[in-house]
Structures are given as C-alpha cells and as structure tokens.
Amino acid sequence: MSFLISSVIASAFCLFLVQPLLAKQILPYFGGTASVWAVCMVFYQGALLGGYLYAHGLARFLAPRRQAQVHLVVLAGSLWALPVGLGQVDSVGSGQSWSIVWMLVRAVGIPYFVLSSTSPLMQAWYARLEPKGQAYKLFGWSNLSCALALLSFPFLLEPWLSLTRLNLYWSWGYGLVVLLLAASAVIVIRRSPANEAEERREPVRPGLLWPKWLFFSALGSLVLVSVTNHLCQSVAPVPFLWTVPLLLYLLTFTAVFEREWYSRRWGMPLAGAALLAMAAAYVYMQPGRMLAVGIPVFTIGCFLACFYCHGELAALKPEPGRLTQFYLVMAAGGTLGSLLVAFVAPRIFRGYVELPVVLCVTAMAMLFSVYGRHLAVDLAAAACAILVTTPALAVFLTPLREIDAGRNFYGSLRVEQAEGKQGRPPIRSIIHGAISHGSQFNADGWRMRPTAYYGPNSGPGKWFTHTPGARRVGVVGLGAGTLAAYGRPGDEFRFYEINPMVVQFAKQHFRYLSDTPARVDIAVGDGRLLLEHEADQNFDLLVIDAFSGDSIPVHLLTREAFKTYRRHLKPGGILALHLSNLYLDLMPEVRVLAADQGFACKPVLDSGSEPDDVRPSIWALAGPAASLD
Structure with missing residues (x-):
C-alpha cells in the first residue's frame, strides 16, 4: 500500500504548489488586485469538484480493476498538457473573472483535474484492498502534504527561483507523480480478480446528511476566501497572505480527519471567541494596526472558525463505502463558497461586506448546532451569536455623507462629502476600501486647489x-x-x-x-x-x-x-x-x-x-x- 499512500501525498503536494505559482503569474495582468486570488480559488475548487466527480463515477459504476484501467488512460493523456504555464497572453478580455478562469484552464486544467481525483480515488482503492485500514487518515495526510507545499512556495521556492523555472520543475514533478499513480493502478489491477463483476449497489439514500455536508463545507470555504480577501485588500495581494489562511484551513482537515481532535465542548467556544474577535476587528480596528494585530486576529480566527466547520463535517462522515460521495459533496460546498465570494458578492454588495455576513452566518450555525441540548449552552451560544452579529451588521449602516458607491472586480468605491474645517468649504473624497484616493473642495474658487x-x-x-x-x-x-x-x-x-x-x-x-x-x-x-x-x-x-x-x-x-x-x-x-x-x-x-x-x-x-x-x-x-x- 506504500504506492497508494505515496501517490496521495505527492499528488497533494503538486496540487497545492501550483496554486500560488500560477496566481502570482496572473496577478500583473489584472492590476495586482486582491480579487485575483478569490477568482483563482473558484477555478481550483471547481477543478477539485470535477476530479472528485470523476473519482466518484469510477468508484460508483466500475469494478476496481476497470477503474484502474480507465485511470491509466487518463494519466497517459494528461502528459500531453505539459509543460504548464500561461504562455503568451495578448489580451485578457473585458470579463476579468472569467478571463482568469480561462487562463487557468489553459495553463493547468488537465493536470489539475487528474491530481484532484487522486485523494478520493486512492482512498476508495485503499478501502477496498485493505478493509481494516483507516482510509480517512489518507485524507488527513493529503492535507498535511498540501500545507507543506503552501509553506514551501513563499519561503523556499519563490525567493530563489524564477516563475518560468518553477513552471518547468513543477511539470517534471507532475511526470513523476503520474508514474507513482500508474504504479498504484497496476497494483490494483494485479490484486483484483480478472473476472470481477461490476459492483451493483443499492441506491444511496443519505437522508438529511448531504445538505449538512454541503453547508459546512461551503461555510468553511466562505470563511477562508472572505478572510483572505479582507487581508489582501487591507495589506497587499501577495502569496504570503494567500497561503497562510489556506494553510490553516488545510490543517483543520488534518486535525479533524486524521487526528480526530475536534470536540464541541471546547472547539465551539473557541470558534465563538474567534468570531467575536474578528467581528470587532473588522469594525473597530484602525488600518495602521492591521499588520501587527489584524493579521494574527484574522488568521487565527479563520483557523478556529474552519476548525468548527470541519469538525462538524467530520462528525457526519459516512462509512468508507460512501467516501467518494462524501468528498464529492464536500468539493461542491467548497466550490459554492468560493463562487459566492468571487462572483455573487461583487454583484449584490456595494462594499466588501461578505466577511461580516459570513461571521453572522457562522455564529447562527453554532447556535442551531447546540439548540435544545442544554439551557446554559443555548444561552451561551445565543449570546455569542448576538455579540458577533451586532458589530458585524453595523457595516451595513450607510454613512449619511455617502453620495455614491459601487463595487466591481477591482474593489469597492464610494464618494463621500464632509464639512470643511476652519472655514473651508465642504470637501468631497473618493475612497477605495478604507483609503482616500483623492478629494476636492466643493465650492467655486476652491475646486482647483490640489489636495x-x-x-x-x-x-x-x-x-x-x-x-x-x-x-x-x-x-x-x-x-x-x-x-x-x-x-x-x-x-x-x-x-x-x-x-x-x-x-x-x-x-x-x-x-x-x-x-x-x-x-x-x-x-x-x-x-x-x-x-x-x-x-x-x-x-x-x-x-x-x-x-x-x-x-x-x-x-x-x-x-x-x-x-x-x-x-x-x-x-x-x-x-x-x-x-x-x-x-x-x-x-x-x-x-x-x-x-x-x-x-x-x-x-x-x-x-x-x-x-x-x-x-x-x-x-x-x-x-x-x-x-x-
């Protein structure tokens, strides 16, 4: 089974190493805006969903021997997509978000799809060949490998190697991963009977489980992308601020699936405190304290909130025979969360308010998770929900001096007018996020004064x-x-x-x-x-x-x-x-x-x-x- 385990670890490393690698190459084509990473996450989560759907289809409708044979063909075909890279980019088009998705599809779409299918497919094979093994632990190891990849990019690789050379090295690494996966498929073929009939399963009736899988996986993704968006808007859209929240997000999967550390008794109070801290920081923290205080508050808060979401998710995991379905719904939830932040939020909100909305939804989810269990617990959860919701929703109060506002791919803008000081006329300002980008006195004789x-x-x-x-x-x-x-x-x-x-x-x-x-x-x-x-x-x-x-x-x-x-x-x-x-x-x-x-x-x-x-x-x-x- 060492080939299967090695394949999962190596695939996960390549899968998450390429994420910041390509996102950084795309960044200059879109003005270095923080929205680039959020849209990249839509592609990454969507491709992951595609890989999980493929793995689920193989596991659901084909015997293991036939699964391995089909996968060998897919592996061989994916090598034609190498080497990865953006290539020549002459124009990015008018639809910035979809342009990014299309650039990623062309650059790494097929290899990323193949890598995405590895974890659930290898776990399904592992569960079949080693019935007494713990297939879910492979999921934890895979997320730990993803975390190592994210750490290696900003600290070990990016400072010393050009992006072009990293593209080449990644392509070579992918070729080695394909060899590992091919060896694993050959082992499955050899250990499966040649005349094994296609497995006939009764239709799966998960009851009310799959909506909960979808909800908690989507909520974790929402927390991750909205926190990352806020940090990049407030500080800088750099790989370090992409990888740290994503790293902590992945570690929560390792903690709850591989180590099974989550317990509502202490996990939920910690998550509640984190939500409260993030809500207060979002509303009251001065911009100058974002680097020293804001980044720790939001990254640790992201970890604890995702730990709660994924802990609840792990508590609902089914038996190994249904793990590909479980992972498929999880991937769908992750894709849904990133879609809501990157595509839906800019069209329904005039400012960056998805983070307080997500904090409120998470607090309410905690309240409903424990409702009816114990009066003291109910009161504590309700208090947490109220404390989080009150400051978070304060951002929806439109300032009386706001004249106009809007939001698009490049950020949120508003125009405000305030009274002048020391006898000066009113002053009008254009504000991006929390920073003024220019102002003008609103009176004749004053308008052309540089401000x-x-x-x-x-x-x-x-x-x-x-x-x-x-x-x-x-x-x-x-x-x-x-x-x-x-x-x-x-x-x-x-x-x-x-x-x-x-x-x-x-x-x-x-x-x-x-x-x-x-x-x-x-x-x-x-x-x-x-x-x-x-x-x-x-x-x-x-x-x-x-x-x-x-x-x-x-x-x-x-x-x-x-x-x-x-x-x-x-x-x-x-x-x-x-x-x-x-x-x-x-x-x-x-x-x-x-x-x-x-x-x-x-x-x-x-x-x-x-x-x-x-x-x-x-x-x-x-x-x-x-x-x-």
Missing part, C-alpha cells in the same frame, strides 16, 4: 512649481484626477487607470478633469501593461500612484517595470512614485531599482495641512541627478 497627497510640498507639487513651459505628464492611477489641478494651457496629461468605475466617479463627482486648462487623455487598463505596449511617450514627468486600498501592486515595483518607465521619459525626465503606506517602507527598494536604471533617487516628505485637506505623504523622485537639483 490629498498632491499638495504643493508633495513630490509632484514641487516638480510642477519649479518646471516652467509646456509639460507632458503621465500618471498611473487616476483617483479623483487631482494632479490635473496643476495643468496649464499647453500641458498634456495622460492618465492610466485600470478601474472603469474610478473613471466614471472622477468624471461624475469631481471637476479636476473638466476644469483644467490642460489637455487630458485617459487610457483604461493596467498602467504597466499599457506602457509596455505603447510607443515612447516622452513624458517630462511620470507619476506612479496606483493604489489598491492601502497596498501597492507589487508588479509596479520591479526591475522590468522601471525599465519600462525609463523608456517613456524624455532625456532629463523625472519618475515620481507615491510610497505612502501603513505597513511597508518601500524607499530602500525604490533606491535600488532607480540605481539599476542609472537614476538618482530623492525622497520627498510632505507633512500635510489638515485645514487644506493636504495629507501627509511620502514620495520618491527618480531621474538624472542634474534634474533633481
């Missing part, structure tokens, strides 16, 4: 003040269009903005673009990709100010990106990078990247002016040393 991070003492502000004559300016990231306030007759401004809703709000609710005397052009798409494909623009100033919440898309701060920026600057041109960030000191990295292009780098710190709505900001100006004097 937010673009005041006279900011990096661009100082450049505009000391640069006479007609100027050609490129800006990656539109926001409210505040930089257009510096425009003069003869100036040209070219904005690059990936989010169509930002363009809509900037034109509809702000007047920087319409009132500036400069000529303004807006290119909709990812700034780096557009610049890569455009002819030289000969900018006097190129501003990189593409935020997503308070995170900066990491693909804009690479050696390749800086090479592209330099190509679009005229001789003596300046590159201005907005580096204000609550969590990361990006200045050292920018100095290295600038030096690599032969540029000097000058930091510009603006302390801001609260009455004028000029906020503190950190800028880096890069260019020839003579141009920075």
